[in-house]
């Protein structure tokens with residue numbers, strides 16, 4: 001298991017992480033939009049009410065700022081004898097903090113949650129350039145992603 005650098009910690013997303021820069025970290029992924037604290041809290045409380053299937057983790061720096069984040073969503077299926085599949089989503093590490101194994105640490109923690117909740121597999125979609133990162137995290141390439149934008 002990758003150790004976090006000294007002074008860093010990993011924990012579930014908290015209701016005051018809006019002030020710690022959680023959304024700024026997500027902005028390395030895509031356009032975030034102008035999300036108000038009320039919007040953040042509405043989504044936070046939804047996830048909390050569904051905390052048997054949504055797990056969002058964050059990494060906190062020694063300065064008490066969010067510097068990394070990631071989510072696993074546990075999908076309930078009929079196939080595989082009503083099996084569970086974990087979907088890893090929105091892995092993000094602050095630009096200035098990349099390369100310190102924070103991403104690897106988030107993925108390890110999310111894989112652990114997937115295994116502990118009984119998933120038979122954990123999957124994710126990523127760009128070609130991120131394939132080596134996910135291979136280092138123990139994933140192998142399978143299938144193709146299809147998308148349809150509404």
Ligand code: ACO
Pocket residue numbers: 028029088089090091092093094097098099100101102103104105124125126127129130132133136
């Ligand atoms: N190409 C090759 N190797 C890589 C890459 C890359 N693009 N990124 C990381 N690695 C390697 C590292 O060198 C390291 O290897 P080592 O163990 O041999 O030293 C290993 O992967 C672990 O790297 P970390 O330091 O844990 O990576 P980092 O903390 O920088 O996080 C991440 C990687 C999450 C991809 C980060 O760069 C990031 O936030 N990028 C922008 C957003 C993004 O693309 N997120 C993923 C979207 S896909 C999804 O969310 C399912």
